[in-house]
Amino acid sequence: MSFLPYAVAAWVFLVGLYGIVTSRNLIHLALCLTVAQSSTYLLLLAIGYVRGGGPPIFKGVKLGTTAVDPVVQALTLTDVVVSVTVIALVLALALDVHKQAGTVDPDEIQEMSG
Amino acid sequence: MDNVVNATTYDIRALDTLGEEFILFAAVIGVVLLLRGGKEEHGEVEDDIGSDLVRVFGALAIGATILVGLWLVAFGFVTPGGGFQGGVAVAAGALLLYLVAGHDEWSAFGNEMLLDPLKGLGAGGFVVIGLAALVAGMPFLTNFFSGGNVGTIWSGGSAGFVNWAAGLEVAAANLILFAEFLEEYIVPIARRA
Numbered sequence: 317m318s319f320l321p322y323a324v325a326a327w328v329f330l331v332g333l334y335g336i337v338t339s340r341n342l343i344h345l346a347l348c349l350t351v352a353q354s355s356t357y358l359l360l361l362a363i364g365y366v367r368g369g370g371p372p373i374f375k376g377v378k379l380g381t382t383a384v385d386p387v388v389q390a391l392t393l394t395d396v397v398v399s400v401t402v403i404a405l406v407l408a409l410a411l412d413v414h415k416q417a418g419t420v421d422p423d424e425i426q427e428m429s430g
Numbered sequence: 431m432d433n434v435v436n437a438t439t440y441d442i443r444a445l446d447t448l449g450e451e452f453i454l455f456a457a458v459i460g461v462v463l464l465l466r467g468g469k470e471e472h473g474e475v476e477d478d479i480g481s482d483l484v485r486v487f488g489a490l491a492i493g494a495t496i497l498v499g500l501w502l503v504a505f506g507f508v509t510p511g512g513g514f515q516g517g518v519a520v521a522a523g524a525l526l527l528y529l530v531a532g533h534d535e536w537s538a539f540g541n542e543m544l545l546d547p548l549k550g551l552g553a554g555g556f557v558v559i560g561l562a563a564l565v566a567g568m569p570f571l572t573n574f575f576s577g578g579n580v581g582t583i584w585s586g587g588s589a590g591f592v593n594w595a596a597g598l599e600v601a602a603a604n605l606i607l608f609a610e611f612l613e614e615y616i617v618p619i620a621r622r623a
Contacts, residue, residue, distance in 0.1 A: 372434040373510065375580060386434035393439060393514060394450050401457030404607050408464040411614055 321362035329355035342410035342420040346403055353399045357392050364388035431507040431589065432580050439512060440596070441589040444571040448556055451599055455553050458603045465610045488530025495523030503597035507586040513593040517600025524605055533616060540609045545602045552599025559591050 332352025339345035364385030370377070372386035410420055417425045431437045439447050499519030506512030528536035560571035568574055573587045586593065 371510070373432055374434065375432040375508065383434075386438055389435045390438040390443065393435070393512075394446070397450055397454060397514060400604075401454055404461050405457055405464075407611070408461040411611075412464055 321358055325355040325358040340421050346406040350403055356395055360388045360392045431585055433507050436507040436512045440592045441573045444592055451556055454603050458606050461607055461610055465614055485530055492523050492526045496520050499523055503593055506593050513596025514600050517597040520601040521604035525608055540605055545606045549599055549602035552595050555595035559588055
């Protein structure tokens with residue numbers, strides 16, 4: 317089992333996290349959140365990967381053929397849907413903030429309320 | 431059914447997918463609530479899509495994208511695909527209508543009057559299929575009939591219909607989200623004009 321996919325997942329997560337921490341724009345922050353979440357797809361697929369395994373679709377395939385784990389793939393599908401719902405809500409909130417405060421810079425918003 | 435990912439999602443763990451579907455449902459309701467208000471009537475929105483080439487190829491792309499989406503839903507349990515993936519592709523095809531035909535043509539289709547019932551039908555259909563298994567004396571969301579050989583459209587059994595319900599729900603949910611965000615964008619432009 318190669319450690320490369322796990323390393324890449326960690327790297328993608330850290331890149332997203334760095335973006336979130338240093339973000340000066342709520343839209344940018346929402347996209348960074350999506351990047352960070354993308355690392356979980358990679359993590360899940362890496363867990364389910366079997367060396368030399370084919371896709372878990374068994375049509376015209378001999379019995380006993382090695383295939384990758386379908387359960388984590390189904391879980392990844394759930395993950396994608398959750399990602400979509402989260403970004404939709406975050407973007408809607410960002411729009412609302414822009415309407416109320418006239419800015420999407422988190423620092424300026426705090427200055428206004430304080 | 432020979433796509434095990436699809437079988438996991440829509441048959442074996444269909445109950446989880448039902449929950450997931452209602453997450454989507456709740457999120458869309460949340461977005462609609464957050465972005466409510468400020469929807470005063472706006473006049474003609476300027477759309478300058480002058481190129482006939484864009485319109486012709488756009489129309490072809492709409493047909494092709496929706497067809498791919500429907501195929502993904504219909505044969506999700508045979509080949510890679512499924513309700514969620516196909517639903518997103520169908521929604522993308524419908525969005526192309528806005529890109530190539532303009533806002534007025536889009537809004538004839540992309541409005542709450544049409545999309546909200548479709549979304550409800552998708553979510554409700556999922557539950558009804560689950561209850562149908564219950565009526566037949568089996569646990570909730572059991573795949574209650576199976577006909578046809580592996581690899582055919584009938585091999586999915588009732589999970590095939592669950593795919594369709596999920597596809598409908600996902601397509602409608604995506605289009606509602608798009609319509610809501612578009613409304614936020616169009617109304618300020620109309621106000622400026």
